[in-house]
Amino acid sequence: MDPQLLQNILTPFATGTSQWIGPILALGTPIFWMLSTIELMCVFALMVVNHDIPGMTEDLVRSLIAVTFAYILFINAADWMRNGVIGTLTEWGGLVSGFSADNLSPDGILQEGWTLAHTIFTAVGLGTALRTPLTTIVIMVLALAIFAIFTVAAVMLLKLLIDSYVVAIGCSIFLPIGAFRFTSHVIAHYVGAVLSVGLQLFFSLVILGIAQTLVAGWVVELTTHAGFITSNIEIPLQIAAEAFVFLVLLWTIPAYIGRLVVGAVIPGIGASGAGSLVAAALGGGATAAFAGASGTGAVAGGINSAGSSSSQEIFAANLQSMLTST
Numbered sequence: 001m002d003p004q005l006l007q008n009i010l011t012p013f014a015t016g017t018s019q020w021i022g023p024i025l026a027l028g029t030p031i032f033w034m035l036s037t038i039e040l041m042c043v044f045a046l047m048v049v050n051h052d053i054p055g056m057t058e059d060l061v062r063s064l065i066a067v068t069f070a071y072i073l074f075i076n077a078a079d080w081m082r083n084g085v086i087g088t089l090t091e092w093g094g095l096v097s098g099f100s101a102d103n104l105s106p107d108g109i110l111q112e113g114w115t116l117a118h119t120i121f122t123a124v125g126l127g128t129a130l131r132t133p134l135t136t137i138v139i140m141v142l143a144l145a146i147f148a149i150f151t152v153a154a155v156m157l158l159k160l161l162i163d164s165y166v167v168a169i170g171c172s173i174f175l176p177i178g179a180f181r182f183t184s185h186v187i188a189h190y191v192g193a194v195l196s197v198g199l200q201l202f203f204s205l206v207i208l209g210i211a212q213t214l215v216a217g218w219v220v221e222l223t224t225h226a227g228f229i230t231s232n233i234e235i236p237l238q239i240a241a242e243a244f245v246f247l248v249l250l251w252t253i254p255a256y257i258g259r260l261v262v263g264a265v266i267p268g269i270g271a272s273g274a275g276s277l278v279a280a281a282l283g284g285g286a287t288a289a290f291a292g293a294s295g296t297g298a299v300a301g302g303i304n305s306a307g308s309s310s311s312q313e314i315f316a317a318n319l320q321s322m323l324t325s326t
Contacts, residue, residue: 032176082168089198097209113150196258
């Protein structure tokens with residue numbers, strides 16, 4: 001098996017998203033300054049209408065601070081969010097798990113699944129298949145199930161890594177919209193999305209680190225009892241059951257933690273159901289590419305879905321506040 005199979009999918013996203021920074025800044029900067037100008041014009045207009053110089057001066061200072069913060073975040077989002085926030089959380093996850101980045105990489109997880117499945121396959125000989133065909137079929141199915149479980153886990157981690165690039169860099173295109181007071185909540189959604197992906201990566205690595213101890217024991221047990229695998233179906237059955245339990249934990253816990261972040265709009269992979277996980281495992285590169293591309297759509301869809309309730313409420317509250325002040 002190619003040791004760089006999944007890395008060959010991740011690398012184009014890491015390289016491609018880095019090339020988005022220039023165009024995003026070029027497209028977003030005029031929008032940002034246009035909305036910033038409108039924001040300041042609203043402040044000055046209200047200042048003239050209300051004849052409340054002290055009160056509107058305070059509002060002007062708040063607007064200037066908000067615009068400055070939004071602009072600094074916009075021009076540094078790619079570095080601060082991907083390499084800073086998500087990169088730091090990913091590094092912490094590796095340190096807490098106590099394992100190297102290679103073992104906790106998507107290819108490392110896939111290779112471990114292949115090692116377990118290959119050990120079971122090689123233990124089943126032609127003579128065993130002829131003497132006990134039913135037992136042989138069950139063992140082969142269990143070996144395929146173990147490999148499929150590890151493949152799904154590797155694809156889940158690969159999706160999160162791709163999301164980290166797409167969300168942190170690609171979705172920074174939404175930040176210029178936050179220069180205006182009625183749409184400033186977009187910045188909170190973006191930061192929440194970045195924190196959500198970072199926390200999901202952190203807890204995914206922690207859970208995978210715990211699973212590494214079991215995997216090492218499984219490999220030793222299969223290697224030691226290779227000649228008894230066909231006569232003792234309990235060994236591959238136990239490995240498949242324990243691997244499935246860790247897959248469920250990897251599927252649910254990081255997604256739940258990610259949704260706890262205030263303003264997070266990235267749905268956890270658990271929300272898509274087991275069917276999409278199997279499809280991700282069987283779809284290979286095409287599905288992983290679609291998963292990464294869905295990162296931008298997730299933030300956009302989150303903003304739209306949040307816009308149906310939270311953004312309209314924020315807009316109405318701000319508008320009512322402005323009208324009341326006049």
